[in-house]
């Protein structure tokens with residue numbers, strides 16, 4: 001994770017993320033700060049190197065940097081969670 005990265009808080013509980021949309025700038029260094037209220041959850045994007053996992057009651061940080069503008073889906077890889085609605089959209093805007 002990069003020092004000075006902008007911290008973006010993400011809550012995970014009841015099989016949903018809060019927020020469900022996050023906007024960043026291309027090339028911006030972000031720290032995803034994931035807090036789980038209930039179960040083990042994670043924040044994962046297939047096309048960007050990010051996987052942050054937090055167990056119940058934990059807050060865990062992980063770095064994220066998207067170089068290509070576009071929309072990416074983040075989701076939880078725990079079995080059944082994505083299917084239950086645990087996903088959101090990362091919007092990467094051109095600088």
Ligand SMILES: [Cu+2]
Pocket residue numbers: 012015040041042076077078081086
């Ligand atoms: Cu989950």
